[in-house]
Amino acid sequence: KAGVTQTPRYLIKTRGQQVTLSCSPISGHRSVSWYQQTPGQGLQFLFEYFSETQRNKGNFPGRFSGRQFSNSRSEMNVSTLELGDSALYLCASSSGQAGQPQHFGDGTRLSIL
Amino acid sequence: AQKVTQAQTEISVVEKEDVTLDCVYETRDTTYYLFWYKQPPSGELVFLIRRNSFDEQNEISGRYSWNFQKSTSSFNFTITASQVVDSAVYFCALSEAENYGQNFVFGPGTRLSVLP
Numbered sequence: 001k002a003g004v005t006q007t008p009r010y011l012i013k014t015r016g017q018q019v020t021l022s023c024s025p026i027s028g029h030r031s032v033s034w035y036q037q038t039p040g041q042g043l044q045f046l047f048e049y050f051s052e053t054q055r056n057k058g059n060f061p062g063r064f065s066g067r068q069f070s071n072s073r074s075e076m077n078v079s080t081l082e083l084g085d086s087a088l089y090l091c092a093s094s095s096g097q098a099g100q101p102q103h104f105g106d107g108t109r110l111s112i113l
Numbered sequence: 114a115q116k117v118t119q120a121q122t123e124i125s126v127v128e129k130e131d132v133t134l135d136c137v138y139e140t141r142d143t144t145y146y147l148f149w150y151k152q153p154p155s156g157e158l159v160f161l162i163r164r165n166s167f168d169e170q171n172e173i174s175g176r177y178s179w180n181f182q183k184s185t186s187s188f189n190f191t192i193t194a195s196q197v198v199d200s201a202v203y204f205c206a207l208s209e210a211e212n213y214g215q216n217f218v219f220g221p222g223t224r225l226s227v228l229p
Binding site: 033035042043045048056058088090092098099100101102103104105106107109 | 150159204220
């Protein structure tokens, strides 16, 4: 069974630009969650999508948005990039039922210059 | 509000030593789930174990064992006879059943270094 796939692995952007990250979940998984990981803040929950609907949202500004497609693939968009957005962005998929473990991709490392 | 604390920021041990990683959680829910994940240098978080709040039975899997104690709100992880390949950052996480959907709260992680 293929795991969670995130593309691209690395990205370099400049302040003010926007970026789109992609995540393909494990086949059959309907829930996709996004996390931001930084040395100072650790792993922070961004949002979760289930059946194309945002079901949960963390405490991030509106510059961070996402969507999910009918095949459960998800994209995350960050607009007007700031230096503080430099981080490892992790995607996780699961069946979406309470208590089920999330399975993570390798992440996209975003660097803002 | 849910919260996970991992008081040990970094631990270094010599190969073959036993090591215990601590995890303390806070929740008001009676039904919740606890998880441990391993993050090797490659970056991907690897799922290790899940426990629900109604199952306090300890579990052993090879060199790994987990001690869940509701009375102290702890879910500790022990590696017996550690190996260099165990070097990674380990995260404890909490998910509340009352919280519709999947909203995991992760602890800050413990960086384990196993020296040869």
